Amino acid sequence: MRRRTDAAPAEGMIWGLQRRLLVMLFLPLGLVGLVSVFFHYQSAGTVALQQDQQLLRLVPLLADSVVVRQSHEEAPADLEAPPGLVLLLAPPVQEFLKEREGFAGYGVMDGSGRLLLGATWLPPVLPSTADPEFISVVEAGVTYRVVAQRSSTSAGELIVMLADGSDARQHWFDTVLLRVLLPNLLLMVLAAAAVAWAVARALRPLIDLKQAVERRSPRDLSPLDAESVPAEVLPLVSSLNRLFALVNDQTEAQRRFVADAAHQLRTPLAGLQAQVEAWAQAARALGSGDLLTLRVDQVQRLRDATRRTSQLANQLLALSRADAVSAGAQPTEQVDLQELCGNILALYLDAAGSKQMDLGLEAQAAQTRGHAWLLRELLINVVDNAVKYTSVGGRITLRCGTEHADTGPRAWMEVEDDGPGIACEEQERVLQRFYRLPGTHTEGNGLGLAIAHEIARAHRTHLQLDVGALGHGLRVRVAFDSVTPKPQALTR
Structure with a gap:
């Protein structure tokens, strides 16, 4: 050897x-x-x-x-x-x-x-x-x-x-x-x-730098000292520090994801187990007539707990994917925001109809470069929040289009509702993971806007939270760099 x-x-x-x-x-x-x-x-x-x-x-x-x-x-x-x-x-x-x-x-x-x-x-x-x-x-x-x-x-x-x-x-x-x-x-x-x-x-400083890296623990991702290296090696040290920062962010995101997932899944699973045990005990103690009534009620609760657990798992998975995209460079594609808004509208027509909501679309041609599946996840979480927190008979509107800004043309999309809205002092906090507004009775995990925020960051932009056009409700807007639409192929 x-x-x-x-x-x-x-x-x-x-x-x-x-x-x-x-x-x-x-x-x-x-x-x-x-x-x-x-x-x-x-x-x-x-x-x-x-x-x-x-x-x-x-x-x-x-x-x-x-x-x-x-x-x-x-x-x-x-x-x-x-x-x-x-x-x-x-x-x-x-x-x-x-x-x-x-x-x-x-x-x-x-x-x-x-x-x-x-x-x-x-x-x-x-x-x-x-x-x-x-x-x-x-x-x-x-x-x-x-x-x-x-x-x-x-x-x-x-x-x-x-x-x-x-x-x-x-x-x-x-x-x-x-x-x-x-x-x-x-x-x-x-x-x-x-x-x-x-x-x-x-080469003595370079050899010292090599030995310092070799002596490090795999968990030590702190930046290297850039002041003690020669100017010729400074770009290398800066690149290593950026790499350490990206790896550290990704590791921290994965660690936070695992901790959050374990913490959040514990509650619905414990509730699901309690419902099953209560159902079993009541079934042994009650007669056949009362048992039928108990079964309907318990099944309804089990269904709600299962849906919540499934939604939480899907949201945690989306959050993990958003963290992975933020920490690494993945290829992007051209995304048609008008088509994306139309697809999400069709997806939530039934949910909005069950609450007698007016779910509408005001879309203009708008295209950007990004991750199509993540942008779809962003819009789903924002629309889901609007449907969930807007009262019966409310109004929700999806919009997209382009505008001219100082930095050039921008493509944007937004979701506006006439629900309870979010106070200005709470708008920053609702973007944090698992944070829910005090006094909220609607079931939720506090992840919808946090996921949308992480996806926006992965696309080098941010969510804009504002009051609705009628002075109440919430308007969530996100803007991207606009790109020229792809030419359509001619057909005979």
Whole structure:
């Protein structure tokens, strides 16, 4: 089994950034080095060309330096020179040889290539014309640039040669090595050490952040400290804090949902159990006639308790779904509010008719983007509240349409009734879960407007509670961003 350590990921992260920084640093340095080598070589070629031109200027002067001597004794002892031949160097040639002592030479040969005067290591060169010829000669590890020219002198036609061993092109590599390559290599080594140290030091806050996250308990969703992290990591920390907040909200919503569900289901279930037990005890004690009357009454109560329990379960499920949508990003769709209001109207015609209510619809074309099933749940809860709390013979109106606001076109829908209404000081509290107005005798769970409020929040809007148009009752309105209706397909 492999053991996983905390240091391994951090070390890999450091080396990964170090390699990237070193590559990004060495590539420009290498390119600069290549450019420097190229220009150094070009400069060496230019110097060598100038030296060739200097040799060409000095060769005629070397030929003019050959004169005829007057006596045989003046001939050099190491050369088999013809009688009467002597070399009187011109000052420019003499200065050239003195400046390059040990790296220059000269030679005088007859027409057949026999050396008469000068360095013995010079090879015999026999130019076929009077034009100068250049050759390279290696002597004692030094490369000489040699020019040979057939010239007419006072001693006749001779071949004069002048050699220069200071050719810049043969020393350019040493120059480049000392002036370009070695300094760049040293710079690269220092840069690698500096990058390694700087990356390790710069990533210390990031590694501390990683360790702080790893040491956290799964239940600890508190935000990370954004003040102690570098500016480059601040967007990451902000994103993590937003994620922690969303997860915390969702967890809190689920925890609250479970607690509320357990608390609210306990009451109707206890009532249902009490009704069943009372029915069983009365059935054993009463006669057949009284038992029939008891059965009708108990069945009615059981039905009401069952309906209330079923409605509570449905409302809790809708509330949980609204919380889930609020905490996460789910895809939306285009919703036709006019069609939605028409469907809900048809759904509550029977309930309104049983209380002799006037349930009407005033709808105009209006569309928005959202979750169709949640908007349907919102409207159902608002209409259900209106039907439940409006007295017999009351009036309820569903409306939808569009309007122009400062932020652009808005699509809206509302439900207005002429019931008892909600006092202004209670309008905020009725949006809380399981809150019921004091003195309310109608059965309910206190979830209708709370569910509608959560669904409105999930669509980035809110419920607007106001007094009805006639000065009493309640008007519940919600507005959304309006969208352009989809084009209808043409049919033949």
